Amino acid sequence: MESTIPTQAPFAPRELSRLAALLRYEILDTADEGDFDDITQLVARFCDTPIALISLVDEHRQWFKSRLGLEARETPRRISFCTYTIEGEGIFEVPDASQDPRFADNPLVTGEPTIRFYAGIPLTSPDGFNLGTLCVIDRRPRQLTAEQRDTLERLGRQVTRLFEERLQKHRHAEQAALQQALLDSAASAVLVIRPDGRISSINTAAEHLLGYSEQMLVGHSLAATLFSQEALARRAAMLSSERGTQIEAGFDVLTAPLQDGQRTMREWRLLHRNGSEVPVLLNISAIHDEFELLRGYIVSAYDLAHQENLQLQLQQIAAQVPGMLFQFCWRPNQQSSFPYLSEGVEAIYGLSGAQIATSIGPIYSAVYPDDRAPLLASIREAASSLSPWHFEHRINHPRKGLIWVEARATPLRQPDGSVLWHGLVTDITERKAEQLELDKQQEMNRRLLEALSEAVIACDAEGNLTLFNNTARLWHGLDACKLPPECWPEHYDLCQADGHTPLPWEQTPLVRALHGEHVRNAEIAIRLDGVARHVAANADPLFGSDGQQNGAVVVMHDITERKRIEKLQREFVSTVSHELRTPLTSITASLTLVCSGTMGAVPEYLQELLDIANQNSGRLRALIDDLLDIDKLYAGKMHFSMAVQLLQPLLEQALRSNQAYAGRYCLGIQLSECPELLVRVDARRLQQVLSNLLSNAAKFSPANERIELWAEPARDGRVRVSVRDRGPGIAESFRGRIFQKFAQADSSDTRQRGGTGLGLAISKELIEQMDGTIGFDSTPGQGACFWFELPTYGRGHAKDEART
Amino acid sequence: MRALKRILHVEDVPSIRIVTRIALEKLGGFEVLSCASAQAALAEAQAFAPDLILLDVMLPEMDGIELLRQLDKLVDLEQTPVVLLTGHLDQAQSAELGQLGVRDILQKPFDPLQLPTQLRTIWKAEHE
Numbered sequence: 060m061e062s063t064i065p066t067q068a069p070f071a072p073r074e075l076s077r078l079a080a081l082l083r084y085e086i087l088d089t090a091d092e093g094d095f096d097d098i099t100q101l102v103a104r105f106c107d108t109p110i111a112l113i114s115l116v117d118e119h120r121q122w123f124k125s126r127l128g129l130e131a132r133e134t135p136r137r138i139s140f141c142t143y144t145i146e147g148e149g150i151f152e153v154p155d156a157s158q159d160p161r162f163a164d165n166p167l168v169t170g171e172p173t174i175r176f177y178a179g180i181p182l183t184s185p186d187g188f189n190l191g192t193l194c195v196i197d198r199r200p201r202q203l204t205a206e207q208r209d210t211l212e213r214l215g216r217q218v219t220r221l222f223e224e225r226l227q228k229h230r231h232a233e234q235a236a237l238q239q240a241l242l243d244s245a246a247s248a249v250l251v252i253r254p255d256g257r258i259s260s261i262n263t264a265a266e267h268l269l270g271y272s273e274q275m276l277v278g279h280s281l282a283a284t285l286f287s288q289e290a291l292a293r294r295a296a297m298l299s300s301e302r303g304t305q306i307e308a309g310f311d312v313l314t315a316p317l318q319d320g321q322r323t324m325r326e327w328r329l330l331h332r333n334g335s336e337v338p339v340l341l342n343i344s345a346i347h348d349e350f351e352l353l354r355g356y357i358v359s360a361y362d363l364a365h366q367e368n369l370q371l372q373l374q375q376i377a378a379q380v381p382g383m384l385f386q387f388c389w390r391p392n393q394q395s396s397f398p399y400l401s402e403g404v405e406a407i408y409g410l411s412g413a414q415i416a417t418s419i420g421p422i423y424s425a426v427y428p429d430d431r432a433p434l435l436a437s438i439r440e441a442a443s444s445l446s447p448w449h450f451e452h453r454i455n456h457p458r459k460g461l462i463w464v465e466a467r468a469t470p471l472r473q474p475d476g477s478v479l480w481h482g483l484v485t486d487i488t489e490r491k492a493e494q495l496e497l498d499k500q501q502e503m504n505r506r507l508l509e510a511l512s513e514a515v516i517a518c519d520a521e522g523n524l525t526l527f528n529n530t531a532r533l534w535h536g537l538d539a540c541k542l543p544p545e546c547w548p549e550h551y552d553l554c555q556a557d558g559h560t561p562l563p564w565e566q567t568p569l570v571r572a573l574h575g576e577h578v579r580n581a582e583i584a585i586r587l588d589g590v591a592r593h594v595a596a597n598a599d600p601l602f603g604s605d606g607q608q609n610g611a612v613v614v615m616h617d618i619t620e621r622k623r624i625e626k627l628q629r630e631f632v633s634t635v636s637h638e639l640r641t642p643l644t645s646i647t648a649s650l651t652l653v654c655s656g657t658m659g660a661v662p663e664y665l666q667e668l669l670d671i672a673n674q675n676s677g678r679l680r681a682l683i684d685d686l687l688d689i690d691k692l693y694a695g696k697m698h699f700s701m702a703v704q705l706l707q708p709l710l711e712q713a714l715r716s717n718q719a720y721a722g723r724y725c726l727g728i729q730l731s732e733c734p735e736l737l738v739r740v741d742a743r744r745l746q747q748v749l750s751n752l753l754s755n756a757a758k759f760s761p762a763n764e765r766i767e768l769w770a771e772p773a774r775d776g777r778v779r780v781s782v783r784d785r786g787p788g789i790a791e792s793f794r795g796r797i798f799q800k801f802a803q804a805d806s807s808d809t810r811q812r813g814g815t816g817l818g819l820a821i822s823k824e825l826i827e828q829m830d831g832t833i834g835f836d837s838t839p840g841q842g843a844c845f846w847f848e849l850p851t852y853g854r855g856h857a858k859d860e861a862r863t
Numbered sequence: 864m865r866a867l868k869r870i871l872h873v874e875d876v877p878s879i880r881i882v883t884r885i886a887l888e889k890l891g892g893f894e895v896l897s898c899a900s901a902q903a904a905l906a907e908a909q910a911f912a913p914d915l916i917l918l919d920v921m922l923p924e925m926d927g928i929e930l931l932r933q934l935d936k937l938v939d940l941e942q943t944p945v946v947l948l949t950g951h952l953d954q955a956q957s958a959e960l961g962q963l964g965v966r967d968i969l970q971k972p973f974d975p976l977q978l979p980t981q982l983r984t985i986w987k988a989e990h991e
Contacts, residue, residue: 641879648879648886648972649882
């Protein structure tokens, strides 16, 4: 029955806005409220209807805020009478619904509650939206009187007014809850104070901070309860004198600055319920209403106890740090300050923290005048580059006098353009003194090196010259140059000991030391303008504190003069020897002739004297021969007639020549073995060597022992010739210099045993010049075995050749 | 082979000259002409006609080598064997020595007891 279905109430164009307006009142689906029930009672009684409703119409339904004579809380919108009411203006009245085509089929008409009569007035919000209705319903047809209609209208307006009130109340409650929540969630303690200075509320943080509950404080005077009266009085006196008016030592102390429009932030100590004092940072602001009337104050207290603890910790840490910890705020064109300074400020500057709380002037004045400008410059430099700052300067300390300090800090750019530095200033006076002492020492060393008559040159591990003293410059005629070691000999004109052969760079003493060698008395020559300067060089590797080699140093001593004198001495010895030889020749020859008896018999007493003279002239002759030999050998002027020949005949000849002499001391010489080998020697010089070794052996041999002479093949195709005696052996202390000139184990030996002390030195030179080596083995007390080794030339026949 | 008999001895140092002469005459039984200088030797050598010349190299005014050169030019002396007595010899001169008749060089100081034997040995070698 399509036509009988009640018409769907048409959607007004403003319907969405109306729904929004309805929702704004937050009233749908809320509990019953007496105010509204009073209205429905009144309107039902006055209109004499069994049913009265306050109906609110939303998108799909009408919901009853108050209902009288009806069980249902809501009915679908499409069957609601009120929909019609809210779409019109003024009272909508249906005298008999069963007769009204719009409602005749309505289930509310045909069934419960069998509506016949309906009259409703729209509930219009102040902004003109019909939110719902106040309506009366009867189960019989009827009409409202004019008086009843008027009452319905008036009561409808009252319902709307109640809606508004209700909404305002809700808003206030919310606001209050929000306010409390805000207060409670605030990190700092907040106290709300009435204009008269009494506490009206406090938040949870304040309860915790002060140990009171809100109830305990509400209504009490803030100043009297939570402040030390003494502190208030002090502050009151200060403010009074500042402002020139009397300020009471009460709440006024806190609010006075507000009257000047100042927002005050000040440290106070609030009294805790347990009697202790709580350090806080107090901020007070006034609350004014829209009419600029003072409604009270909000006092927020930031707990400084935690911060004080941190401060205390910092102080303790700072006390452990030698020197002064600081935080420095540098503003390019304004007042700079020290937001933090540790106690060390006294030790460094002789100032108290209070003295520099407001100005950095005292610190600046403490800086030694000459250091002030460089100090500022370095601060500016570090502030612009934001690089770590390090500056050493002097401070005029009132107690300690002039001290050296070292400042280190890291600058940090702040958003406001200032630069914040965190750093440390330490007293380095002692270290500085040591440094100065060290500098002095170094300067001394430098002067010493410069004044030294030795040339001193040092280089680092890479071969860069790091020291080149005055003498070095003088000798080389130039200063140190940056050159690789390979170029040193050429650049510095270095030669071998002969004064003209170029020195291979690997043999440069400094290079050898750089390779870890300890060079002792290496003879080289430095040439300058064609003149050679002979030097003895001592060079050593240099090691760093880590034990790693980090360079080398050479000290060169001028031995040119020494060498000249040595040469003169040698020439003198040579000349004298030559000159001695001539008279000695005649003396020796004469004595030989006389003593031989060939000139006729000599009386026995004369014979003895002549024998003594003859023997000693022989010794003198040997000495002179040796001196001349060694001179020739060292000068390289000894002539060698080298010939390849069999070794054995040479040994046999030596045996024959020395047998008689040896016989005077011991049992004689025994040639035990000799391989059939060829050697290349100057026969006469080899005899000289063998005679030396054999006569030495004879001199040190015990009387009933024999001297052994033998030859045997040695390594590398060489032959070793050995002479062994059974004497006392070679003393440990003598071994190192046994082959040196005039070396004798005991200086008294010369007289006891005869000999010149040149024999072994000559033998060594002779053997070496014949490409051989000489040496000895000895165990003290078990005799000595002297040997030499010579290259061999196979077996066969001798060939003659000569060599210069 | 004729025996070695006449020796011309040149030595500027008197003491050595005397000792040498004694050794040669008394030990060796030679006939000796001792000259104190090169000039004296040059003046008397030809007349003496020595079998062998014993010469000290270091002579004042004219040294032994120069003396040999001069003697070498004299008739009858070209083939005369020469023995040098010296403590020192300049190596540069050694090449020429054989040409000038030098047969041996004896080191100073020499052993006077050995000298006659040494000279006879050289003489013997000269005539083999």
